[in-house]
Amino acid sequence: MRNAIISGTGFYAPPRVVTNDHLKSQYGIDTTHEWIVQRTGIEERHFADAGVACSDLALKAAEQAISNAGIAKGDLDLIIFCTLSPDYHFPGTGVVLQQKLGLCDMGKFIPALDIRNQCSGFLYGLSTATSFVRSGTYNNVLLVGAEVHSAALDLSTRGRTVASLFGDGAGAVVVSASEAGGRGVRRVHLGADGRFADILCQKIWDISQRPFIPQDAAGIGQVQPEMMWARMDGKQVFRHAVERMIGSLMEVAGQEQLTLDDIDLFVFHQANLRINQYVQQHLGAPESKFVSNIQRYGNTTAATIPSLLHEATMSGKLKRGMTVATVAFGSGFTWGAAIIDW
Numbered sequence: 114m115r116n117a118i119i120s121g122t123g124f125y126a127p128p129r130v131v132t133n134d135h136l137k138s139q140y141g142i143d144t145t146h147e148w149i150v151q152r153t154g155i156e157e158r159h160f161a162d163a164g165v166a167c168s169d170l171a172l173k174a175a176e177q178a179i180s181n182a183g184i185a186k187g188d189l190d191l192i193i194f195c196t197l198s199p200d201y202h203f204p205g206t207g208v209v210l211q212q213k214l215g216l217c218d219m220g221k222f223i224p225a226l227d228i229r230n231q232c233s234g235f236l237y238g239l240s241t242a243t244s245f246v247r248s249g250t251y252n253n254v255l256l257v258g259a260e261v262h263s264a265a266l267d268l269s270t271r272g273r274t275v276a277s278l279f280g281d282g283a284g285a286v287v288v289s290a291s292e293a294g295g296r297g298v299r300r301v302h303l304g305a306d307g308r309f310a311d312i313l314c315q316k317i318w319d320i321s322q323r324p325f326i327p328q329d330a331a332g333i334g335q336v337q338p339e340m341m342w343a344r345m346d347g348k349q350v351f352r353h354a355v356e357r358m359i360g361s362l363m364e365v366a367g368q369e370q371l372t373l374d375d376i377d378l379f380v381f382h383q384a385n386l387r388i389n390q391y392v393q394q395h396l397g398a399p400e401s402k403f404v405s406n407i408q409r410y411g412n413t414t415a416a417t418i419p420s421l422l423h424e425a426t427m428s429g430k431l432k433r434g435m436t437v438a439t440v441a442f443g444s445g446f447t448w449g450a451a452i453i454d455w
Contacts, residue, residue: 114247115246115247115249115290115291115292116247116290116291116292116293116294116296116297116298117242117243117246117247117288117289117290117291117297117298118288118289118290118291118296118297118298119286119287119288119289119298119422119453119455120181120182120183120184120253120287120288120289120291121177121178121179121180121181121182121183121184121286121287122177122178122181122284122285122286122419122422122423122426123173123174123175123176123177123178123179123180123181123284123285123286123419123423124174124177124282124283124284124285124416124419124420124423124424125170125173125174125177125282125283126159126170126280126281126282126283126410126413126420127159127160127161127162127165127170127281127282128159129159129160129161129162130157130158130159131157131158131159131160131263131280132146132156132157133145133146133149133150133155133156133157133277134146135157136149136268136273136276136277140268140269141269141270142268142269142270142273142276142277143270143273144270144273144277149277152385152387153277153278153385153386153387153407154385154386154387154390154405154407154408155277155278155386155407155408155411155412156408156409157408157409157410157411158279158280158281158409158410158411159280159281159282159410159411160263160280160281161261161263161264161281165261166200166209166261167196167198167199167200167206167259167260167261167283168200168206168209168210168213168259169213170259170260170261170281170282170283171194171196171206171210171257171259171283171285172210172213172214173283174257174259174283174284174285174416174419174423175210175214175255175257175283175285176214177285177423178255178257178285178286178287178423179255179287181287182253182287182289184253184287184289186214186215186216186219186221187216187219187221188252188253189214189216189221189223189253189254189255189287190223190250190251190252190253190254191223191224191225191226191242191245191251191253191254191255192207192210192211192223192224192225192226192254192255192257193207193225193226193227193228193238193241193242193254193255193256193257194206194207194210194225194226194227194228194257194259195227195228195229195230195234195235195237195238195256195257195258195259195415196227196229196234196258196259196260196414196415197229197231197234197260197315197414197415197444198259198260198261198262198264198265198414199227205225205226205227206227206259207225207226207227208225210225210257211223211225226241228241228415230415230443230445230447231414231415231443231444231445231447232382232384232412232414232415232417232441232442232443232444232447233303233382233441233442233443233445233447233448233449234258234414234415234443235256235258235284235415235416235417235418235419235441236301236303236418236439236441236449236450236451237303237447237449238256238258238415239256239286239288239298239301239439239451240301240303240449240451242254242256242288243288243298243301246288246289246290249290251290252289252290253287253288253289253290254287254288254289255285255287256285256286256287256288256419257283257284257285257419258283258284258285258413258414258415258416258417258418258419259282259283259284259285259415259416260279260281260282260283260413260414260415260416261281262279262280262281262412262413262414263279263280263281265315265342265343266279266342266343267338267341267342267343271338272342272343274345274347275342275343275344275345277411278384278385278411278412279411279412279413279414280410280411280412280413281413282410282413282416282420283413283416283420284413284415284416284417284418284419284420284421284422284423285419286419286422295434295454296433296454296455297453297454298451298452298453299369299451299452299453299454300365300368300369300451300452301365301449301450301451302361302364302365302368302449302450302451303447303448303449304357304361304447304448304449305445305446305447305448306353306445306446307445307446309349309353309445309446310444310445310446312345312346312349312350312353312446313343313344313345313346313350313443313444313445313446314343314344314444315341315342315343315344316340317336317340317341318336318340319340351385351387351388353442353446354384354385354388354442355388355391355392355395357442357446357448358381358388358392358440358441358442358448358450359392359395359396361440361442361448361449361450362396362438362440362450364450365438365450365451365452366438366450366452369452371436371452373396373397373398375436376398376402376436376437376438376452377402377435377436377437378402378403378404378425378430378431378435378436378437378438379393379398379402379403379404379437379438379439379440380404380418380421380422380425380437380438380439380440381403381405381439381440381441382417382418382439382440382441382442382443383405383406383407383410383411383412383413383417383421384407384412384417384442384443385407385412386405386407386408389403389405389407392440404421404424404425404430404431405421406420406421406424414443417441418439418441422437422439431455432455433455434454434455435454435455436452436453436454436455437452437453437454437455438450438451438452438453439451439453
């Protein structure tokens with residue numbers, strides 16, 4: 114049977130580093146480094162400069178992943194783009210990335226699919242890519258998670274609870290077909306619970322209204338702060354994240370008849386270091402089996418898992434033959450877990 118393996122990884126973060134102290138000194142947010150670290154584990158994050166789009170970050174990560182997979186851009190059969198900060202409302206950013214990769218100039222008009230599952234987006238994308246490859250439909254799928262959060266954060270004291278969490282970045286993998294045994298995505302478990310859709314959201318507009326954004330007398334759209342900026346019930350998110358992350362991990366491991374001792378490396382979505390530490394302690398798995406980079410990048414949403422896979426591979430922490438468990442939880446609520454034989 115055809116296996117779907119991760120043949121290459123890539124990661125890119127924009128060069129500008131914004132520390133916790135910068136949030137206070139540069140943006141005037143009433144906060145402290147200690148306050149943020151204590152609650153989130155985050156010490157700094159990267160912000161893209163004005164004029165840099167989500168697709169620009171994705172391009173850098175994608176080119177790395179393609180090169181590391183040992184294939185040419187023309188060998189790609191499908192692009193899956195996961196983001197909550199697309200270049201435009203529409204069209205999707207997958208087609209923008211296709212053009213920036215030069216595929217259109219090559220006459221490679223491959224399909225491009227956008228996934229909007231926020232922090233769980235990469236795992237939803239991985240499930241989709243794996244299914245396409247296993248079925249024989251495609252041989253090489255470029256799966257990208259990329260975010261430019263900084264343009265849509267309320268960088269003021271009013272928005273500090275959310276603004277301190279997020280950063281910009283992109284991670285990418287190539288999911289390829291392989292006939293060899295012993296490698297590949299074993300299983301992906303996904304879930305969602307729409308009863309909590311308003312607990313973590315950024316609405317911007319209400320499409321049921323006419324017009325969908327209120328206008329002033331001059332016809333200029335007026336977006337109220339409660340619609341424009343992301344809002345979150347942190348306590349609810351923490352509680353549900355812990356429950357769903359543990360549950361989905363145990364579900365997918367049980368389906369594969371694995372114990373936690375069989376997992377060599379845990380790669381968790383980087384939303385909050387304290388959530389991940391709580392889950393790790395509850396599972397009783399050794400800290401040495403966990404990787405994290407939220408301290409340096411903050412929450413990059415759909416980019417967190419692929420960025421960790423890339424960093425762990427480059428550092429030698431993740432080696433061929435290891436069994437990896439990835440877990441994510443995010444807005445929606447949505448969640449997922451995957452077992453990968455690296």
